[in-house]
Amino acid sequence: MAELPQKYFVIYHAKSKRNIEKFSDKEEALLRKAELEKKHKRIAFVENGIIYPINEEMEHKKNELWCPYEGSWRKFKTDPIRKVQVCSYCGISDSDYYVRKENNLFGKLK
Numbered sequence: 001m002a003e004l005p006q007k008y009f010v011i012y013h014a015k016s017k018r019n020i021e022k023f024s025d026k027e028e029a030l031l032r033k034a035e036l037e038k039k040h041k042r043i044a045f046v047e048n049g050i051i052y053p054i055n056e057e058m059e060h061k062k063n064e065l066w067c068p069y070e071g072s073w074r075k076f077k078t079d080p081i082r083k084v085q086v087c088s089y090c091g092i093s094d095s096d097y098y099v100r101k102e103n104n105l106f107g108k109l110k
């Protein structure tokens with residue numbers, strides 16, 4: 001039997017290190033996420049291949065960007081190594097096509 005692709009990602013930050021766990025089963029991934037939430041902050045759940053369109057109705061702050069991989073408004077902060085703005089939860093950068101597209105960042109000066 002072919003192995004299922006690991007398309008669900010649970011990303012969490014522990015001791016300021018970013019950890020990614022991959023799952024092929026959604027239920028399993030969500031259970032793990034719930035478990036991690038008891039101990040850690042800033043947990044992201046990403047389903048590979050799914051892009052959430054921007055939701056302006058959802059409450060958010062002015063300085064937050066829409067993270068299309070999580071379907072949430074997130075604060076983006078500068079990654080000291082890559083010198084780009086990254087989602088403080090899942091780590092996607094603002095140079096990503098869908099992040100730019102959903103937040104209408106094309107043509108905007110940095």
Ligand SMILES: [Zn+2]
Binds near residue numbers: 067074088089091
């Ligand atoms: Zn994110």
